[in-house]
Amino acid sequence: xxLVEDLQWRGIIYQQTDEEGLKDTLNKEKISLYxxxxxxxxxxxxxxxxxxxxxxxxxxxxxxxxxxVGGATGLIGDPKATEERTLxxxxxxxxxxxGLTKQLETIxxxxxxxxxxxxxxxxxxxxxxxxxxxxxYGKHIGINYMLAKDTIAKRLDTGISFTEFxxxxxxxxxxxxxxxxxxxxxxxxxxxxxxxxxxxLELIRKMIGxxxxxxxxxxxxxxxxxxxxxxxxxxxAIWLDPEKTSPYEFYQFWINTADxxxxxxxKYFTFLSKEEIEALxxxxxxxxHLRKAQKxxxxxxxxxxxxxxxxxxxxxxxxxxxxxxxxxLTAAEIKEGFKDVPSYNHVEGEEATIVDLLVAAKIxxxxxxxxEDVTNxxxxxxxxxxxxxxxxxxxKDRIEGQFTVIRRGKKKYTLIKY
Numbered sequence: 001x002x003l004v005e006d007l008q009w010r011g012i013i014y015q016q017t018d019e020e021g022l023k024d025t026l027n028k029e030k031i032s033l034y035x036x037x038x039x040x041x042x043x044x045x046x047x048x049x050x051x052x053x054x055x056x057x058x059x060x061x062x063x064x065x066x067x068x069v070g071g072a073t074g075l076i077g078d079p080k081a082t083e084e085r086t087l088x089x090x091x092x093x094x095x096x097x098x099g100l101t102k103q104l105e106t107i108x109x110x111x112x113x114x115x116x117x118x119x120x121x122x123x124x125x126x127x128x129x130x131x132x133x134x135x136x137y138g139k140h141i142g143i144n145y146m147l148a149k150d151t152i153a154k155r156l157d158t159g160i161s162f163t164e165f166x167x168x169x170x171x172x173x174x175x176x177x178x179x180x181x182x183x184x185x186x187x188x189x190x191x192x193x194x195x196x197x198x199x200x201l202e203l204i205r206k207m208i209g210x211x212x213x214x215x216x217x218x219x220x221x222x223x224x225x226x227x228x229x230x231x232x233x234x235x236x237a238i239w240l241d242p243e244k245t246s247p248y249e250f251y252q253f254w255i256n257t258a259d260x261x262x263x264x265x266x267k268y269f270t271f272l273s274k275e276e277i278e279a280l281x282x283x284x285x286x287x288x289h290l291r292k293a294q295k296x297x298x299x300x301x302x303x304x305x306x307x308x309x310x311x312x313x314x315x316x317x318x319x320x321x322x323x324x325x326x327x328x329l330t331a332a333e334i335k336e337g338f339k340d341v342p343s344y345n346h347v348e349g350e351e352a353t354i355v356d357l358l359v360a361a362k363i364x365x366x367x368x369x370x371x372e373d374v375t376n377x378x379x380x381x382x383x384x385x386x387x388x389x390x391x392x393x394x395x396k397d398r399i400e401g402q403f404t405v406i407r408r409g410k411k412k413y414t415l416i417k418y
Contacts, residue, residue: 001274002027003061009274010267012054014191014220017201022215025185026063030114033058033186034178036068036121036171038078039096040088043241044103046253047231050268051189051219052107060271064114066184067104069097071122073171078196079151079164103240106305117182121174133169140206141169141199149195168199175200176207179214188217222268225260235340240305247306248336251314254298255291259284262293270300324407326383331400334415338405343415346404354379354391363406363414373408380407 004023007013016022025031035055037048052067059065074093077085088096097120108116146152149168152160175197178184187197197216204214222230231238238253239245245253257265263281266272272280280293302311317337320329329337344361352360355370358379364370371389373379379386381397382405393416397404404416 003058006274007054007057011264012050012219012268013217015194015218017198017216021213022186022217025213025215030062030064031186032064032066032182032184033188034066034068034184035188036070036174037100038070038074039093039100040074040077042096042099043239043244044100045231045237045239047222047237050222052104053269054188054219056107059108059114059116062114065108065116066178066182067108067116067118068174069100069104069118069120071097071120072125073121073167073174076163076167076170078167079155079160081154082158084161084164099241119178124177125170125173137169137173137203140203141172145202151192151195168196171196172199172203175214176203179204179208179212185213186215186217188219191218191221194218225258242306242310246336246339247302247310248314248317249339250306251298251302251311251318254301255294255318257294257297259288262297266293266297270297272296272300324380324383326405327399329399331402334399334403334405338413338415341413341415343417346416346418351392353389354386354393355389357393358406361406361414361416363408363412378409381405
């Protein structure tokens, strides 16, 4: 398959401004194209990934990606559906730019003939005065044209500031600038960016000329089969920053993908071939209990975002928790893998028996139940079954002197901290 056929097979193309024109251009030449995001936070989450991974597919096919971080547009804010955004300081936006840049550098190859280019629209926007903006750009975009944009039309009842009203022109300026300076012929973005992409094309047409060739493409909104929002868990968003979402948690999110979603996500997010994905799809249909597709998805995504070593650690923690063999984990891996389990702070000098400790740590509800749990073989210390009622934890039970993991039954873990 060629690139466009592959994108269509994966279900990645949602809208195009000129399908035949773009297909013809891609068949004749290697183009520059861009995708951008505003630095509203210091980290991307997985909801941001699909447009950039699509941009990477173009790079893999020999085209030249331009990755834009909106240091200027981030100071304004793309209109939200119901209310004005809270403006951020220049210092905060610039700090966010640094965080996003570091993450984008893991997705793209910046070396070689078609190495990615990273740009910041603050560089060509911040020095422009209001008269230049109004004369050179505002004059080309009619009010009726802007009122027809979904992002603006949705806000007319609740109200929209002139600041956010002009956002679409600012983003359109980016496309026109990149077209002139980098011969950038395509902008891709999420489905919510259609209006901004077409504003850019309008500026290119009116300011550069009718003969200019530029195109827009949007990516579908990622959804889950059960109707819940993609990329959200009870703990919140799944971030690319390992300090916000650890590689183990990141791996767990993907490996817990439902059978109904996993093939779609393999197509959207991984660079596995059509043949590889179809083989995994067959596995979902015939041997779903093996979860081969989920494992492949989790491994591909964790390796892409966090690297090979982080993937190995995530797999090690996962396998240890599944088998109950905790003693081979390091203290750092314990801390990562047991981030959300109940914990108990051990009092220095305390030498309670296992029965007393089970009650104190609220692992067992009473001493009678604790004694039954121990004698019945339901209590494990770092994966080892303990059945002596007078057992007292000592240094050998402390992993790197920091943690002891107590398990009651098959799945109820409690972390003892020292």
